[in-house]
Amino acid sequence: MEKQQQLYEGKAKRIYQTSEPGVLWVTYKDDATAFNGEKKDTLEGKARLNNEISTLIFTHLNEKGLQSHFIRRLSDTEQLVRQVEIVPLEVVVRNVVAGSMAKRLGIEEGTPLVEPIVEFYYKDDALGDPLITEDHVYLLEAATAEEVESLKIQAKKVNELLVELFAGIGVRLVDFKLEFGRTNEGKLLLADEISPDTCRLWDIKTNQKLDKDLFRRNLGNLQDGYQEILTRLGGQ
């Protein structure tokens, strides 16, 4: 397998074509961004931490029968994934009120939800990734009604599996963001990454934040939090 031309550089990863059609080479970056790119920094070691954690999580989901784009880890900071046509939606699942939901609804951060809630945000940096309703999803032709159902079912399944995984290591899965893509066969496949960049992870006992809020809110060393997650998940 060979890394070929770069297809895309995002805020957190670079995506390259490979010698094998339909297979992409992902390299994680040490860059941290927040507030739609307004706050930026380079945090040494973040690329490795997210690559390792994403690898462990996608592997766990796969073992539990939930498919994703993940093929295999290549190195400290690289992995191979199946190419998909990304659906321009950020699918957010929440178990506890936090972040933008706390602000939007005026509910205190930390309030547990009786049932997990799935939200759709339109993946468009220029628009600031706005919250949208299902009618907006259809208007934007971001996904069909059938796809929206599949996104919700898959997102809730991922949530069940990850709530359990994190509970087992003393971590509360507060919320997280997923991206999905269409395969050649038109199926929706879980893609992108699942890492402390895309989840809110609080220590169950102390409520200490072990995720990107460390960076967003200047709460402490990001790498220490991410390393704690990686170590508890059994990685190094």
Place this chain on the structure above:
Amino acid sequence: MEKQQQLYEGKAKRIYQTSEPGVLWVTYKDDATAFNGEKKDTLEGKARLNNEISTLIFTHLNEKGLQSHFIRRLSDTEQLVRQVEIVPLEVVVRNVVAGSMAKRLGIEEGTPLVEPIVEFYYKDDALGDPLITEDHVYLLEAATAEEVESLKIQAKKVNELLVELFAGIGVRLVDFKLEFGRTNEGKLLLADEISPDTCRLWDIKTNQKLDKDLFRRNLGNLQDGYQEILTRLGGQ
């Protein structure tokens, strides 16, 4: 019927108790506000125009079999309405993309929608009346699932009737905001006002704006636009 103590003063109306239980006295104000109260002015004659237009619209809806809180016009600027417990939702119906929807989704203002879209905004000035999803409605206990269905059905029915009414006077009903309230019997009743303050109304031929965007966007004399709507509706 006597006007008694003031119950509430909002941005556009004052609400008084009356000698009859369950009946409220509404006086419209000449105040205009926009952007959650950031832009303010007093526009002489606006109270009368909105009272007259709201009266004509509620009367029309009633004739078509759609009930509301409206009881009767009292004077140029006053009307009697049935007291309800207001549901803290702004129910917005859109036929054409405009305003916040155009901005949120990056769609050009003026783009017609194939189907009308109903949106819910949480009626909370401190939060800036945010767009919310149905799950948020339930989380906030703003309405039950059964009530949400009733709100959507009633809102779409109002839309059908008003699209037709306005088309008959050469006006395109772009979008509008409704409020509903619970009666003693627990039924949801259309309440508040329907006026150029709460609708976007464009001349069908010229696209000239005849609504509060005249004030919001400094596009011309608000009273001229509202008077045009009142006159075309058969009022004075």
